[in-house]
Amino acid sequence: GTQEWAAGHGKVILLGEHAVVYGRHAIAAPLPLAIRARVEDARDGTTLLIPRWGIEQRLQQPARPGSFLQSLTLLLERLGLSQRALHIQVAPEMPRAMGLGGSAALAVAVIRALDRHCALGLDDASVCALAFECEKIAHGTPSGVDNTVATHGQALLYRRGEPATIRPLALKQPLPLVIGLSGSESLTARMVARVRQAWLQHPARYERIFDEIDVLTRHALDALEAHDLGELGELMNICQGQLNALQVSSPEIEELVQLAREHGALGAKLTGGGGGGAVIALCPDNGARVARAMRDAGYQALEVCFG
Ligand code: PMV
Numbered sequence: 001g002t003q004e005w006a007a008g009h010g011k012v013i014l015l016g017e018h019a020v021v022y023g024r025h026a027i028a029a030p031l032p033l034a035i036r037a038r039v040e041d042a043r044d045g046t047t048l049l050i051p052r053w054g055i056e057q058r059l060q061q062p063a064r065p066g067s068f069l070q071s072l073t074l075l076l077e078r079l080g081l082s083q084r085a086l087h088i089q090v091a092p093e094m095p096r097a098m099g100l101g102g103s104a105a106l107a108v109a110v111i112r113a114l115d116r117h118c119a120l121g122l123d124d125a126s127v128c129a130l131a132f133e134c135e136k137i138a139h140g141t142p143s144g145v146d147n148t149v150a151t152h153g154q155a156l157l158y159r160r161g162e163p164a165t166i167r168p169l170a171l172k173q174p175l176p177l178v179i180g181l182s183g184s185e186s187l188t189a190r191m192v193a194r195v196r197q198a199w200l201q202h203p204a205r206y207e208r209i210f211d212e213i214d215v216l217t218r219h220a221l222d223a224l225e226a227h228d229l230g231e232l233g234e235l236m237n238i239c240q241g242q243l244n245a246l247q248v249s250s251p252e253i254e255e256l257v258q259l260a261r262e263h264g265a266l267g268a269k270l271t272g273g274g275g276g277g278a279v280i281a282l283c284p285d286n287g288a289r290v291a292r293a294m295r296d297a298g299y300q301a302l303e304v305c306f307g
Contacts, residue, residue, distance in 0.1 A: 005036040008108030011101040011149035016217040020143040024214035029155035033094040037109035039117035042085040050090040071134035099186035099272025104146035107134035155307040174305035181300040182252035186277025233266025240269035248274030263293040
């Protein structure tokens with residue numbers, strides 16, 4: 001019925017961000033945090049309401065390029081709903097633009113809410129494909145990993161392609177992670193564009209970095225399967241070095257990574273687009289200590305389980 005809220009999951013990328021845009025593997029899993037949406041009929045015009053993010057917009061307004069309003073306009077067109085008057089309400093459980101896949105989660109939640117309210121009968125593949133169109137508006141050249149995890153809500157190995165490789169991962173035990181929020185917005189679109197610029201200038205140099213990240217990601221898959229957390233942590237640390245080589249880190253990210261390692265994390269790295277956003281730290285024993293150290297330094301920290 002119309003009163004139910006539809007959900008899109010936030011995600012963390014364990015390893016493989018940025019390289020995944022260039023056809024390498026990424027390991028990602030949903031967060032227990034989601035974005036929820038519901039749709040009702042309205043009297044006049046379509047409105048988008050996200051009270052927690054201070055957003056209240058009418059669809060008639062010209063949409064800022066790259067904004068969710070622009071995505072929404074496209075969605076309504078694709079779904080044949082441009083002529084309907086709808087009230088779209090969104091309740092996010094996660095912060096905006098923190099490298100946790102918020103834009104894809106928002107798209108999936110709204111698509112599912114439209115599907116339910118208007119009885120469109122969309123399957124997961126259609127939801128995922130539509131969310132990918134929205135991600136193109138938000139990011140330019142997305143790999144598709146965010147909308148895939150947001151749709152399926154499952155830990156997976158992802159590689160883009162026709163069709164994409166999507167291998168569900170059944171972890172022996174969930175991974176205890178601490179997520180540290182840098183407090184500045186993740187600049188995913190800008191970071192993806194920066195990496196592309198560098199790659200266009202020196203393709204061979206950057207292809208080598210993507211290959212190295214791919215090797216780390218595949219070893220991480222073995223470590224996950226063996227539940228070898230020491231090995232996984234080391235691979236995360238090396239991956240952070242490669243992300244640094246891609247120049248997508250920031251002073252806040254580096255501080256969070258150092259804090260995590262000093263307080264007993266087995267490994268720590270940025271997650272998502274970088275340039276701000278979030279850090280993940282693998283903390284089987286010292287999660288509370290690591291989270292406290294991050295908070296004492298003025299950052300927000302969340303303890304979650306991956307997978
Ligand atoms: O910053 P997020 O959560 O949107 O993650 C982006 C991940 C990238 O690999 C940098 C881009 C992509 O499309 O895969």
